[in-house]
Amino acid sequence: MENYKVILVDDEEEVIDAIKSRILWEQLGLQIVGSATNGVKALELVEKLQPDIVITDIKMPYMDGLELSRRLNDEYRNVHIIIFTGFDEFDYAKEAVHLEIDEYMLKPINAVELSECLKRVKNSLDKEREEKLNVQKLENYFDDVLPIIQTNFFVSLIEGRVNESEYEKFLQAYKIDLNGPYFCCAVFHTSENNVPEEMSPLLLSMSVEREIKARIVGKFKCREFIYLGNTVLIIELKSKEETVELTDVCDKFCKWVNRVIGAVVTAGIGMVCDNISNINNSYDGAREAVSYRVLYGTKRAINIDEITSNKQNMGLQSEETKMHELFKAIYLGNEQEIEAATNREVNRIHGNSNTVSQYKLYTMEMVGAFYRFCENNFIDFNDFLGEMSNPYEKVPKMDESTLKKWIVQVSTEMGKQLKSVRNSKSRRLINDAKNIVANRYMEEDLSLDKVCSIMGVSNSYFSSIFKKETGISFVSYLTDYRMDIAAKLILDTNEKSYKIGEMVGYMDANYFSYVFKKKFGISPSKYRNAKLKS
Template structure:
């Protein structure tokens, strides 16, 4: 059943249509009726109908003006115009406003019912299209594993920001939260096949079957991936996928100790290597990168795993090669590139406290992993602090409020003797700056709304005052302003303006002898009849009745 609003200034037309048409039988429910365009607009905002049937000639706002407003505010709503005019100009305007149907008076109830059935069919078709969108959504969910593999591939192919990683994990339903991460690459040894059974070898426990004479590398990779998936089933956060003709394993651990994490990883990989050889008759070499503290660093762990595989030429295949065993530990470099700088600024300005806290903990964990001297630690902390200072300076934050009297924030860094002490101080500064930015933003919102209210108080007598005029004065967009104004005042701009005008009219009626039409003009109504209509609607009395009542009081 579709909702419909009927707007016509003639009561007998409204009542006649209500009685003569069996609305339910043609799929409609008339939720309300209006006697003028302004009232219709208010009812449309209230009921959000699917269809509006409106006459052209109505007081306060005619049918074409109402249609134009509908197209601006509710562009998908269907509009049927009723008119006794055949002039070309009316028809031309109706076409320009994308009127759904244009009905000439006099018309029969059967004729209008036929048009309404046609409009219902159009809405039905549109709903069917929306169902198709739902089908696409279902298709998206069916293809979620493919999207997950693409994201995991991007995780090892290029550095990603933590914000992007968090968004993609949420979108693709991946649970990858952990303390440490390790990337391993499983590569088939070239030109080596152990003898298989006459037709195929099966391992019931793993549900595998590989033809004995296959040379199809993709099939072999798929079989290897199946075994990996079976083994990591007890580790729900781990992910395995095929990338560049290798099987890549992302291992996720809650243990923050990198040495223990690597030990567990190597034992798990040895189980896998043994299973490949036993059940698939395939030999593999597995390269393992170092453990890293964040998903954004998995790219570097992957590169180390690739480099470890290069040692297959010297060490031979069918073994696990951990980069830490074949190369002297490379002094870790504190990664605070442009990507992480942008991430820190984003968290300070628009991120949540949790996001900011996680990012800072990750940065300090990476900083501590570098095992630098105290002086190097202080210098790198200063680099991070410079980003914070720049973010504060860009929006004119008072440094004394942020760092305390004297603002000796640089000397403060060099007074720390323990890294944990510096970490607590830096995180506290960042959280304080974030709150100051949020407070300043809220203050700017309040100032903006106060300026708009002041403008309304100064100009409500102007019948042409509009949200666009206010926004032009404040130098902001109407869409941005509308959201802020409604959130702060709990009223739309139009409703707030109407309340101001009605309050002003009440005061004038009670304190002056001016006539109703004069007061209407003074409070911004060009049409005194519409002023009386709005006044009665708000207070339940006509302006004259209100004045008489206030004088009695």
């Protein structure tokens, strides 16, 4: 079993070095993965390293230990906190009992006392881990799934097997409250290739389902059930825009469950519908979003509306279910999958055609499906036909080999154009974000959350495409932009440093000076003097 990860936070580096050297970390089952000299740096490390324990002093520059503890409790509830405090600060620290600090320790630190303290915290972590991974409890929980009759009804809904005229009757009979006004489907896929020891894939999936109930179902009005090995949510929304918040919540959950349980989970968010009878289309979209993990990565949430060219229904509709695999391969742009799906589709057509008339009918239906697929994805099928003027006439006359070659050719070209459309949308989003920064960098509250809210996209999606396209995170870009403006103002004006800090969005003069020095290696005043001398 891996050691628990620890981060040390103290503005005196000699204190950090002393703690590192005096404690037998390995024997305690612990591992120091990082250290920081203030709360701001500590938060950056926590996001990057995802520790189990944070040991922090109270008095530090920029952000003290109590403010750090508040932020950890808000954003990383699973992190255990140990606070060091001087005698004159002890009463002040005890007043913060609502912060749920695990342990308070008075300075100077005694190695024996700290070791005992760490043992107590480790025992708490062991109990939490045991609670989450206890096989027997998971087996008992598996026996206590949702009522079968409700689950069957939900499965029928997402498969599109409930008539619109009948679902109200079933909702009432099964005591299910689904009022909307909008609905959305989310699918959580747990990888079977990353399973902790002494756990089966099925039990791991059940563990993930339990955590979804505890951490997501309570935040939204929704129904949860297991289907085809995945956890599925049917969610009621007050507005279509609420899917942005939903995507961010699911994205944070995927990262948390990987770190705590070791499960690799991908969440797919389907399109919004205004009638529960159409929830099957949202479910198809959610499943399609999950399949995009091969492009966008696992341990995250993927919103189908954010990766298609426009916020409309996907090209894959219920009447095209027979061509689902081919359309999926086109979306992914995988030429090998396109060829394999084409072979299966052509074999299906030939296998079901007992007469020439049937063959012509099937191939004409296939052409119609291509037209609908392109229309719903805002591309023109005629662009891929070359000199073929009437595919409804020409395609049914193709032999098996020619038909396969033609399908592979047009499908491959469609995949390339869809990828180009997605990339174009990504570039537009990045340019929009850069324009927002250029126009509003001086606003103190300008942040990743605010920019995403303005553009109407989730943090998860925007952060991933921004990093992929630019090579840096959005937060780093915003900071660099502000610092470059500040450097120019320092050279072009006689304003004091604190005033320049306010002009680029930093109301705290000390923090502005800290960020500036981190960027340029010297303080604002020294930067001005150095440039003037040169």
